[in-house]
Amino acid sequence: MVPAAQEPVATFRSGVDLVRVSAVVRDDEGRFVRNLAKADFEVLDDGRPREITDFRQDSTGISVALLIDASGSMEHTLPEAREAATHVLSWLEARDEAAIFTFDTGLAQITPFASGMKALPESVQKLTPFGATSLHDAIARVAARVGEREGRRRAVVVFTDGRDNASRMAPAEVSAIASSIDVPVYLFAAVPSIDNPSSGFVKGGEGASLSGPLADLATWTGGHVFVASTPGARSSSAKQIADELRHQYLMAFESSGKPGWHPLVVRTRDKDLIVRARSGYIAGQSRPSSD
Numbered sequence: 001m002v003p004a005a006q007e008p009v010a011t012f013r014s015g016v017d018l019v020r021v022s023a024v025v026r027d028d029e030g031r032f033v034r035n036l037a038k039a040d041f042e043v044l045d046d047g048r049p050r051e052i053t054d055f056r057q058d059s060t061g062i063s064v065a066l067l068i069d070a071s072g073s074m075e076h077t078l079p080e081a082r083e084a085a086t087h088v089l090s091w092l093e094a095r096d097e098a099a100i101f102t103f104d105t106g107l108a109q110i111t112p113f114a115s116g117m118k119a120l121p122e123s124v125q126k127l128t129p130f131g132a133t134s135l136h137d138a139i140a141r142v143a144a145r146v147g148e149r150e151g152r153r154r155a156v157v158v159f160t161d162g163r164d165n166a167s168r169m170a171p172a173e174v175s176a177i178a179s180s181i182d183v184p185v186y187l188f189a190a191v192p193s194i195d196n197p198s199s200g201f202v203k204g205g206e207g208a209s210l211s212g213p214l215a216d217l218a219t220w221t222g223g224h225v226f227v228a229s230t231p232g233a234r235s236s237s238a239k240q241i242a243d244e245l246r247h248q249y250l251m252a253f254e255s256s257g258k259p260g261w262h263p264l265v266v267r268t269r270d271k272d273l274i275v276r277a278r279s280g281y282i283a284g285q286s287r288p289s290s291d
Helices: 078-090 135-146 171-180 213-221 231-246
Strands: 018-026 041-045 048-050 052-056 062-069 097-103 107-114 153-159 185-190 224-228 249-254 260-268 274-277 280-283
Touching: 018 041, 018 260, 041 052, 041 249, 062 078, 062 135, 062 231, 078 097, 078 153, 078 185, 078 231, 097 135, 107 135, 135 153, 135 171, 153 231, 171 185, 171 213, 171 280, 185 213, 185 231, 213 224, 224 231, 260 274
Parallel strands: 062 097, 062 153, 153 185, 185 224
Antiparallel strands: 018 249, 018 274, 041 048, 041 260, 052 249, 097 107, 260 280
16 A cells, blocks of 8 residues: 555546456466456455445456656666567557557657557667656656556556656655556566576666665556566566456446545455455545646
């Protein structure tokens, strides 16, 4: 959940009464759990049980925004980030759609949402890293765009080294925006082995930048952090993102209507199963603006 000290203060838009939640369920060995029913889930809204009024596990298409960091700090890792983004596209199916965005201090939409994209546009292949990094601001703006893609399994995948030196927004504020519209944020770092936390000998840099508040951002929104140092690991991580989106359970419940941030817990009645979902939502006055 978002710590009280970091709860967002922002401009709000009109409210909604129905809260949509996507959840991924795994067993204690990390395998996806299929064929659960509505009665298998419990939703706690600010600690209070809520009735699930809508429940689906049908296989709708994926709508994913690929957000590529093109700032100066990516000078040595942008080729690997492009490769990782291409891997994500390769795991999409004909019914899925993707859009491509890049950012440094500003955000640029390279391609709108479209199906059948299997390679990055030539303009992305020719990008030269430059400028400061507004990572948090870019995530917030793209999450709002993805939130408009109704009826799909939605996500933002960010290819970055995790460094931010120019954003107006803090990670907790970005998390509130993404969580309020149920868009999981996946952070994907293509880094040298020396900066990979799983290698056991991280000296700092990229690996360290993707811990702490940024890791919390991914968790709060129901997403995850992937750090990959080889082509095989990048392909495997990309497949895992697509697999998670395809195995989401989609459910909804009525908000209490009490304005403000609501901590949210989604769990199964089988306590041995692991559920990943967003950690809260904003009610009454709806979600904070990313503008």
